[in-house]
Amino acid sequence: EVQLVESGGGLVKPGGSLRLSCTASGIDFNTAWMTWVRQAPGKGVEWVGRIKSRPFGGTADYAAPVTGRFSISRDDSKNTVYLQMDSLKTEDTAVYYCAKDVPWTGGALTYWGQGTQVTVSS
């Protein structure tokens, strides 16, 4: 059974930093491309970024609102992907999900974690 479990959410002041983790089980993590998606209160879901697997370079792409402030990394030995969030703004308040596609969906996100709440407030 595939499981994605996010952790690391919490309350942080504007300008602060937070690192989220997503630990996967039941998948070949070494070949997994991992995605972060968020949902702010009362808003729709928003794609945050994605990191490719190491055989494809292990590089990450980001949505415009977080470029330069967020970074995604991975530790394949721990089956874990990270979302480092710096210079946080109140508008970054959201539930953050990690998600993963499967090869036959061409990038559509089949597996999702339950999400972790991030609140940016003074």
Added chain:
Amino acid sequence: DIVMTQSPDSLAVSLGERATINCKSSQSVFSTSRNKNFLAWYQHKAGQPPKLLIYWASTRDSGVPDRFSGSGSGTDFALTISSLQAEDVGVYYCQSHFDTPQTFGQGTKLEIK
């Protein structure tokens, strides 16, 4: 970046009736090399993560009831629920999974009339 625009923003349909949600992309999501439209639909219920319903514009994910169907190509797509059930209430999103950023539409809230 591709912009995805859904219509309507909200929709109320009677049980057993048809519901249709539209999605328009600002540029084509059709891949000539793959001969596929990189368009997905998700259902999102409160307190749960989104659930993939449709990918490649018209392929139902495993376990998705056949009352859900996707159609369209290029820039114009639709999700149709042929006979609305009570458990179908939620917010529906289209997403371009063509390339990054993999933009979502703004969402369509589906309710029972």
